[in-house]
Amino acid sequence: MSEVTLVEAINLALARAMEEDPDVVVLGEDVGINGGVFRATVGLQTRFGPERVLDTPLAELLISGLCVGMAAQGLKPIGEIQFMGFLYPCIDQLVNHASRIRNRTQGRLTCPMVLRTPHGAGIRAPEHHSESTEAMLAHIPGLRVVIPSSPERAYGLLLAAIRDPDPVVFLEPTRIYRAAKGEVEDNGEALPLDVAFVLRQGRDITLISWGAMLKETMAAADALAAEGIAAEVIDLATLKPYDEATVLGSLAKTGRCIIVHEATRTGGFGAEIAALIAERALTSLLAPVARVTGYDTVIPMARLEQHMIPSVDRIVTAARKACQYN
Amino acid sequence: MASKKMADGGLPVIARFEVRHRNYLAPDGSINRPLPAFASDADLLTALYRAMMLLRNFDRKAVALQRTGRLGTYAVSLGQEAVSVGIASAMRADDVLLPSYRDNGALIWRGVKLEEILLFWGGDERGNDFSGPVEDFPFCVPVGSQAPHAAGVAYAFKLRKQPRVAVCMFGDGATSKGDVYEAMNFAGVHKLPVVFVATNNQWAISVPLRLQTGCETLAQKAIAAGFTGEQVDGSDVVAVRAAAEAAIAAARDGQGPRFIEAITYRLGDHTTSDDALRYRSADEVQARWKEEPITRLRSYLVGQKMWSKAQEEQLAAECHERVEAAVERYLATEPRRPESMFDHLYADLPDVYAAQRRELAGEGDV
Numbered sequence: 001m002s003e004v005t006l007v008e009a010i011n012l013a014l015a016r017a018m019e020e021d022p023d024v025v026v027l028g029e030d031v032g033i034n035g036g037v038f039r040a041t042v043g044l045q046t047r048f049g050p051e052r053v054l055d056t057p058l059a060e061l062l063i064s065g066l067c068v069g070m071a072a073q074g075l076k077p078i079g080e081i082q083f084m085g086f087l088y089p090c091i092d093q094l095v096n097h098a099s100r101i102r103n104r105t106q107g108r109l110t111c112p113m114v115l116r117t118p119h120g121a122g123i124r125a126p127e128h129h130s131e132s133t134e135a136m137l138a139h140i141p142g143l144r145v146v147i148p149s150s151p152e153r154a155y156g157l158l159l160a161a162i163r164d165p166d167p168v169v170f171l172e173p174t175r176i177y178r179a180a181k182g183e184v185e186d187n188g189e190a191l192p193l194d195v196a197f198v199l200r201q202g203r204d205i206t207l208i209s210w211g212a213m214l215k216e217t218m219a220a221a222d223a224l225a226a227e228g229i230a231a232e233v234i235d236l237a238t239l240k241p242y243d244e245a246t247v248l249g250s251l252a253k254t255g256r257c258i259i260v261h262e263a264t265r266t267g268g269f270g271a272e273i274a275a276l277i278a279e280r281a282l283t284s285l286l287a288p289v290a291r292v293t294g295y296d297t298v299i300p301m302a303r304l305e306q307h308m309i310p311s312v313d314r315i316v317t318a319a320r321k322a323c324q325y326n
Numbered sequence: 327m328a329s330k331k332m333a334d335g336g337l338p339v340i341a342r343f344e345v346r347h348r349n350y351l352a353p354d355g356s357i358n359r360p361l362p363a364f365a366s367d368a369d370l371l372t373a374l375y376r377a378m379m380l381l382r383n384f385d386r387k388a389v390a391l392q393r394t395g396r397l398g399t400y401a402v403s404l405g406q407e408a409v410s411v412g413i414a415s416a417m418r419a420d421d422v423l424l425p426s427y428r429d430n431g432a433l434i435w436r437g438v439k440l441e442e443i444l445l446f447w448g449g450d451e452r453g454n455d456f457s458g459p460v461e462d463f464p465f466c467v468p469v470g471s472q473a474p475h476a477a478g479v480a481y482a483f484k485l486r487k488q489p490r491v492a493v494c495m496f497g498d499g500a501t502s503k504g505d506v507y508e509a510m511n512f513a514g515v516h517k518l519p520v521v522f523v524a525t526n527n528q529w530a531i532s533v534p535l536r537l538q539t540g541c542e543t544l545a546q547k548a549i550a551a552g553f554t555g556e557q558v559d560g561s562d563v564v565a566v567r568a569a570a571e572a573a574i575a576a577a578r579d580g581q582g583p584r585f586i587e588a589i590t591y592r593l594g595d596h597t598t599s600d601d602a603l604r605y606r607s608a609d610e611v612q613a614r615w616k617e618e619p620i621t622r623l624r625s626y627l628v629g630q631k632m633w634s635k636a637q638e639e640q641l642a643a644e645c646h647e648r649v650e651a652a653v654e655r656y657l658a659t660e661p662r663r664p665e666s667m668f669d670h671l672y673a674d675l676p677d678v679y680a681a682q683r684r685e686l687a688g689e690g691d692v
Binding site for chain 2: 051056057061062064065066067068069070072073074075077089092093096097102103104105106107108110142164165194242243244245
């Protein structure tokens with residue numbers, strides 16, 4: 001076991017999957033000799049050859065569409081989109097084909113593909129490089145949307161996504177690609193999809209988040225503990241389909257909930273969770289559910305992006321308010 | 327003028343491209359140039375003729391079903407039967423077809439049952455779980471979006487060293503989409519075993535070809551992707567079949583992709599929901615009836631004594647019988663249970679959606 005960064009864990013999972021299954025193919029822009037703009041695919045082309053690790057022409061729609069065609073043939077393509085802001089040409093393929101070819105053909109053709117893309121702001125990248133539009137993806141039936149928050153979960157969830165018989169969009173939290181380090185045993189063991197992870201137990205309030213925002217959310221839980229508030233922290237991990245039972249189970253215990261996400265508020269995935277709680281856990285609630293999110297603005301460029309990302313303070317303030325509610 | 331002057335000014339020409347046009351049968355069934363070898367096979371030519379006739383009869387019945395509320399929106403192939411039939415006839419069973427929504431003729435040739443096609447257009451996904459080759463794609467409705475799939479399928483063939491070819495069919499309108507160019511470009515880079523077929527029927531619903539492209543031909547779009555494009559008379563099934571044979575053989579042989587532009591004319595409306603008189607004159611359509619593919623082939627076959635009046639009458643009866651029997655089976659199809667809409671959403675339905683399925687099935691609350 002060794003300590004690796006999140007992006008190194010992605011690389012380990014890709015290599016492991018390619019090693020164990022000759023049908024796994026990695027494709028995208030600069031994924032070959034360059035190893036990807038974030039180096040997630042570094043070394044793979046040398047090890048597995050240019051036929052299985054291929055640099056595509058600069059065309060995102062193509063990457064997603066190729067994945068659908070390859071997957072229908074029983075390959076397990078893993079497409080890389082360099083930044084989430086460049087994912088949008090793929091939406092047609094994801095909505096019209098990847099997520100529904102199984103249903104359209106009543107199971108005759110299937111789509112075991114993974115589309116990986118970095119997610120979120122905070123690395124002072126150029127315009128269009130800092131998107132977190134996961135809610136848009138989570139609205140697509142037939143798709144899975146997965147986002148890890150640590151090297152360990154990046155490794156285990158990516159392996160699960162690759163082995164899954166259905167299409168998965170795998171979002172990678174850019175801000176913690178290198179900032180997050182952890183022990184990862186490269187043993188080929190996947191973690192379960194569709195399951196939320198309780199990162200910290202607590203009886204007073206439930207904090208729910210995903211991806212890079214778990215960093216601030218865990219820090220907020222520490223700060224709250226110092227005030228005598230025991231926060232339970234849930235990493236949703238799979239947004240589509242998400243683990244309603246873990247959310248509701250935690251709410252039954254704490255009666256209070258803060259949902260934290262970097263994406264804009266209106267129509268964000270937090271709204272879905274708040275609606276679930278309103279429908280199914282109203283009588284458990286001791287305080288209104290609150291969302292701590294990005295603002296309903298265009299994600300600012302580098303100079304203002306930190307103001308968009310929910311701070312530890314905003315989370316702590318919201319949690320404190322919920323705990324004081326009566 | 328400026329560029330001509332520059333060329334005249336001594337700049338070297340670094341590349342020259344040409345596009346060829348293929349035609350054998352004139353509209354009256356006479357021969358324009360020596361026929362390809364397969365044309366001496368009377369069984370094959372009559373099989374092509376039978377397939378086109380079946381398609382036309384099937385289309386007529388499908389429209390009647392739609393008009394009487396027993397079928398949804400339907401796209402007829404009237405006037406362009408030679409393209410889908412001719413292309414499919416040159417494919418092997420283990421090649422993969424990626425059709426557009428107007429390629430019924432290709433699906434039927436490849437073994438899809440008429441009732442399955444009706445089931446699809448009747449609004450039932452089970453029509454796509456068809457009896458044709460199991461790896462063939464279903465009709466693609468979002469125009470041109472199947473082209474990248476064809477490149478992906480062909481990449482899989484190449485990676486696994488399988489001597490198979492992907493055949494992707496779309497219309498003239500699709501050639502305006504980035505999807506098609508992106509797929510062709512990739513296929514060119516990797517010399518993939520894929521044949522792209524543009525059925526140029528002159529109209530993308532109401533938009534004529536002159537508003538679709540400034541190019542002289544659609545075939546030349548292949549040149550920008552690094553491979554050969556050929557134009558064929560798409561109302562001459564012999565030409566379509568010959569072009570498809572050559573293109574598919576080249577692709578199978580590792581020579582890379584090919585592009586076929588089949589020039590034809592959509593004699594019918596875009597679909598049963600369309601009224602083509604809103605955007606083109608009856609005179610224009612009438613004039614194009616002279617070129618249609620079925621009369622053309624029949625004239626040739628009759629002239630060659632490969633086809634008789636008795637065979638024609640027998641075929642008409644066979645087509646009628648086959649179509650009517652298919653309609654009967656279609657109309658007798660057991661309806662799906664509503665909750666079956668969950669059955670193929672995922673390989674295994676996630677627990678969180680099982681409750682919704684139960685609700686739809688009337689098995690208790692969510």
